[in-house]
Amino acid sequence: xxxxxxxxxxxxxxxxxxxxxxxxxxxxxxxxxxxxxxxxxxxxxxxxxxxxxxxxxxxxxxxxxxxxxxxxxxxxxxxxxxxxxxxxxxxxxxxxxxxxxxxxxxxxxxxxxxxxxxxxxxxxxxxxxxxxxxxxxxxxxxxxxxxxxxxxxxxxxxxxxxxxxxxxxxxxxxxxxxxxxxxxxxxxxxxxxxxxxxxxxxxxxxxxxxxxxxxxxxxxxxxxxxxxxxxxxxxxxxxxxxxxxxxxxxxxxxxxxxxxxxxxxxxxxx
Numbered sequence: 001x002x003x004x005x006x007x008x009x010x011x012x013x014x015x016x017x018x019x020x021x022x023x024x025x026x027x028x029x030x031x032x033x034x035x036x037x038x039x040x041x042x043x044x045x046x047x048x049x050x051x052x053x054x055x056x057x058x059x060x061x062x063x064x065x066x067x068x069x070x071x072x073x074x075x076x077x078x079x080x081x082x083x084x085x086x087x088x089x090x091x092x093x094x095x096x097x098x099x100x101x102x103x104x105x106x107x108x109x110x111x112x113x114x115x116x117x118x119x120x121x122x123x124x125x126x127x128x129x130x131x132x133x134x135x136x137x138x139x140x141x142x143x144x145x146x147x148x149x150x151x152x153x154x155x156x157x158x159x160x161x162x163x164x165x166x167x168x169x170x171x172x173x174x175x176x177x178x179x180x181x182x183x184x185x186x187x188x189x190x191x192x193x194x195x196x197x198x199x200x201x202x203x204x205x206x207x208x209x210x211x212x213x214x215x216x217x218x219x220x221x222x223x224x225x226x227x228x229x230x231x232x233x234x235x236x237x238x239x240x241x242x243x244x245x246x247x248x249x250x251x252x253x254x255x256x257x258x259x260x261x262x263x264x265x266x267x268x269x270x
Contacts, residue, residue, distance in 0.1 A: 128183035
């Protein structure tokens with residue numbers, strides 16, 4: 001008898017290929033479905049926060065009757081509308097955070113072959129989020145405290161305080177529109193281009209994302225040439241487009257989940 005014949009028969013027992021592949025496929029489908037569900041939830045959450053931010057920003061502009069972002073008019077407006085101003089700044093910060101979560105959920109659906117570009121996009125978005133949060137906190141704390149001091153102590157707006165006010169507003173424009181907006185647009189365009197090379201992302205999401213981020217660049221262009229009024233209008237319009245885009249992504253992903261994973265049960269012949 002050969003040495004191989006002396007081995008117990010249990011060693012030769014092999015798991016059937018069909019059962020192994022089915023179990024692996026089932027686990028892979030569960031992970032894929034959870035990734036799709038995470039993206040849908042993140043998109044709906046980000047869209048909700050964006051809608052709240054648009055509503056607060058609209059109320060801010062209408063109540064203040066701002067024809068332009070003038071420091072004197074804004075400083076006089078804040079003390080009598082402190083809650084509205086602070087709520088707007090806080091919700092804008094939440095917009096940056098929730099969009100970061102959305103982008104991370106988006107990256108989870110991309111294949112490993114696109115990992116390098118995905119990491120590049122996420123790195124840009126992390127820088128953009130930190131920059132945007134810094135500018136929004138400056139408006140929330142520094143600009144608000146300056147306005148409250150002028151209102152409480154009836155201090156006259158001299159050249160020094162006006163210089164500080166302009167410095168805070170300039171910081172907001174530079175960090176939020178020139179830097180954060182540009183980096184976010186580049187990050188979004190990178191993910192949209194990666195989506196064309198991925199089988200996981202539906203094509204309508206890829207095309208609509210590409211259109212959105214190209215449009216967002218206009219705010220940066222207007223700000224870079226000194227057209228601040230047009231830059232704010234373009235930035236606000238980009239917010240509305242982003243809201244529509246995020247809501248659309250959530251709806252498309254929900255339909256994708258129902259088509260790919262929710263298999264209808266067979267009807268009983270009885």
